[in-house]
Amino acid sequence: MTALLFLLPLLFHQLPDAVCTVTTIGDQTVLEGQSVTVPCHYTPQYSLNVKYWCQGTMREFCSSLARTDNPESAPLAKGKVTIVDDPSQNIFSVTMRDLKESDTGWYWCAVEVGGMWNVDSTASIYITVIHGMTVVNSMVTGQEGGSVSVQCQYSEKHRESEKRWCRSGYISSCKTTDSNGTFSSRSLLISDDRESIITITMMNLEMRDAGWYLCGSGQQQVSVHVLVTPRPTTTPSITTEHPSVLKSEDSKSRAFWHPALMVCGALLLLLTAVLVPWRIREKCKREPEKRAVDATKAKPMVCLIWKHIIGIESWRTRQITQKIGGMVDIPCHYDMKYRQHNKYWCYDARGAFNYCKILAYGNTTRERVTVIDSPAQSLFTVTMSDLQSGDTGMYWCVVEIGGHLEPDDKEQFYITVKSDPDLSVMHSSVSGHEGGMVSVNCLYSSNYQKKKKQWCRSKDWSCYTVGRTKTSQNSSVQISEAGTGSFSVNISELKKSDAGWYWCKTETLQIPVHLFVSDAIPVSTSVTRETDKYLMTTIYSTVTTPKNTNDTNKSKREQDNRHRKMLDWLLLAAILGLLLILLSFVACILKKKHKDNKMETRERSSNSAVQKTPAENIITYCTVTNIKPQSAPTQQNTVTYSCLATANKNTTLSQAYEDVIYHSEVKESHHIKHN
Structure with missing residues (x-):
């Protein structure tokens, strides 16, 4: 009984929640x-x-x-909270303004x-105040040719920041607001109310406008x-013309020259589509005539475009494998105009550049990453x-360009770290003397036994392939299989211009190698004196450096150039x-x-002028004169018929006589005598 008395308050404590439910x-x-x-609903019995x-x-x-009952009794609200009760609807609403993260x-x-x-x-609700952006x-969805609007909301800290609208994956497409918070063009309108909402309106929509965008x-x-x-x-409306309006001559001529133009145009396009890409391909695949290529010279833009379209030597993402606990040096080339720009090395496991984490800037060391910039060589090394x-x-x-409309200049690498890498080198850095020779051994796994192996220069992407020898390639570079799981590269007659970064490559995998070329060994003369008990002879021996005899290669190159010009x-x-034609x-x-x-x-004008005239349409012109007698005794009457002429009306004459009129006169006289 005592326990029941203790439970009664608890039951009464929960009774109101069961009767009056607030949601x-x-x-x-x-x-x-x-x-x-926030709307708060309650049961009708508690409307008062x-x-x-x-x-x-x-x-x-x-x-x-x-x-x-007393809005002023809540000093903690500081005027930011308003509560309004509507008993007729059994609901009261609460509005909180100017929210902070706190x-x-x-x-x-x-x-x-x-x-x-x-x-x-009571009924509870958890409100989270964040700093950032959301979209309504x-x-x-919009219709082609129409418009569509997007509303993005931002927090208080972004009120004075410029707002941008970008197509996802195309940083260069970003459009930003000006100092007034607006941007306007023929197809895009951006308006910022400087409070919390930015409105983007896309006009004159085209099918290609579909896709993902970023409001930032x-x-x-x-x-x-x-x-x-x-x-x-x-x-479609069909307009029908009367057959008499159509000209048969035009249809005949159109039937003649339309097929002729189509055939000629097709031949021209076919010739262009075959020969021009072939010439571009040959030009872009041609190895440099000298291995010493000026670092400031870049391949023609057409070759770069061709690489990305066709895929010749196109390494959009360089894949590198390294051993756990090892070290890797990566060369990053950039244009000379970016020598004064900031450089950095960044990483993202998902492959999203927009969210990559910067590991180190140029000429700094951060944890296990070091970035060294060499502006004289237009290169920085990671x-x-x-x-x-x-x-x-x-x-x-990455070379930092700056600005929203111009993206940073970057090069992409995918690095795989595992215990047994698929491609590696014995030494990632080799050195030799000018005029001497160096060797590099590139090791690969059994999965790449039958794949193409190459040795490529980093700055101009000129490559040498195992088992393929071209007359245009420098004969001082020899690449060959060195046994199961490796291929070797031998470079003889070294020059200072050969120094730099190279890549061992098989299929998509690559590994960088740095070549350093020092000064040649100076010429020296040694004297050896041999003495025999019967004969003393002085022998002079001289050590000289090898000579470069490339006259034959030079003449071949000139002949190839002449052939290419002729083509x-x-x-x-x-x-x-x-x-x-x-x-x-x-x-x-x-x-x-x-x-x-x-x-x-001419025929139409002739037909309109020539008309047949009936034979009966004849006009006769005549003059009749009566002469009275001069005296009574003389009983004579004289009648004269004259000026009788006939002509056909509208008679068509020949062209030679159309201005001549023919006429005739008939005269007759009668004399009557009286006895």
Whole structure:
């Protein structure tokens, strides 16, 4: 019985919660500086009770921020909290404004029940205030030719920052707001209200505009997917002309010259599509005529484009394997104009450059990474020591360009660290004397036994392949298999210009090797004196350095150059010939069409002038004169018929006599005598 008495207060303690249920929405995440409104629902019997909003981990000890009976009694709210009760709807709402990160925590919607044994009915919600950006709708859809709008919200700390809109994966496509918080172009409008919302409107949508975009400010950005749907299909209107309007001559001429132009154009395109890529391929695959190539000279832009399109010697991502606990040196070449720019080495295990972690800047050492910049050689070198399996991932050599519209210049590497690397070298750095010889052994695993092996120079990507010898390649570089699991590279007649970075390569794997060439050994003369008891002879021996005899190779190179120039001229002549044929076809067609039009005009004018006149349409012109007698006795009457002429009206005459009129006169006289 005593135990039951102790349980009764607990039962009464829970009774209000069972009778008066207060509910609210789920947990909320709000950007710093923005507002949030929370609805709190309650049962009808408590419509007249006091409602309040409090903050705290436990409801029994939470701090009241606003009450419906006395809004001024909550000094902790500092005017940022508003509570409004609507008994007719059985709901009261709480609005919190200008939130800070420190406002993150538990909050309670509460209805004051009253009484010693009654506990207020409450519902909890956790509000998180973050610093960053969010998007109202992460997926929007627009119709081709129309427009679409995206609203991105940002926290208080980003109010004065410039806002940007970028296509994901294309940093150079970023458009940023100006000092007024706007950006405007024919197809894009960005507007920042300088409070918490940036509005992006994409206009004149095209199908290619579909994809992922980034809405960003400072280091914060959110992803938005834009979907573009095609225009609705419409039934095309058909205009019918009367057959008499069509000209049979035009259809005949069109039937003649349309196929001719199509055939000629197809031949020209076919010739261009075959010969031009072939010439570019030959030019880009051609090894340098000298191994000493000036570091400031770069390959033509057309070769770089060709490499990325066709894939000739294209190493978009260099893959390097290294042994656990080992060290790797990586050369990073850059353009001379970037000598004064910052360089750095960064890493991201997922391969996302936008989120890579900078491990070290130029001429600094940070933990196990050292970056040394050599502006005189347009090169900086990255050294990573004590490699571990956790270091596997994507790395970038980066030259910092600056600005949102111009991306940083970078080169990509994927480094795999494991106990047994698939490609390695005996020595990552070798040295020799000018005029001497060096050897490099490249080791590979059994998986690459039948793969192509190469030795390539880093700065110009000129390569030598095992089992392939070209006359254009320098004969002083010899590459061959050195047994199972290795191939060797021998470089003789070393020059100072041979110094630099090279790569052992098999398929996609590569490993860097540095070659250092020192000064030649100076010429010396030694005198040896041999003495015999019967004969004393003085022998002079001289040690000289080997001579370079490359006259034969030079003449071959000159002959190859002449052949290549001849092929270039033949290609140009063929293209010009096809153009002349095409122009001739067009000229003949235009001339024929002009002549046909002239004949047609002449025939129409002749038909309109020539008309047949009936034979009965004859007009007779006549003059009749009566002469009266002069005296009575003379009984004579004279009648004269004259000027009788006939002519046919509208009679068509020949061209030679069309201006001549023929006429005739008939005269007759009668004399009557009286007896």
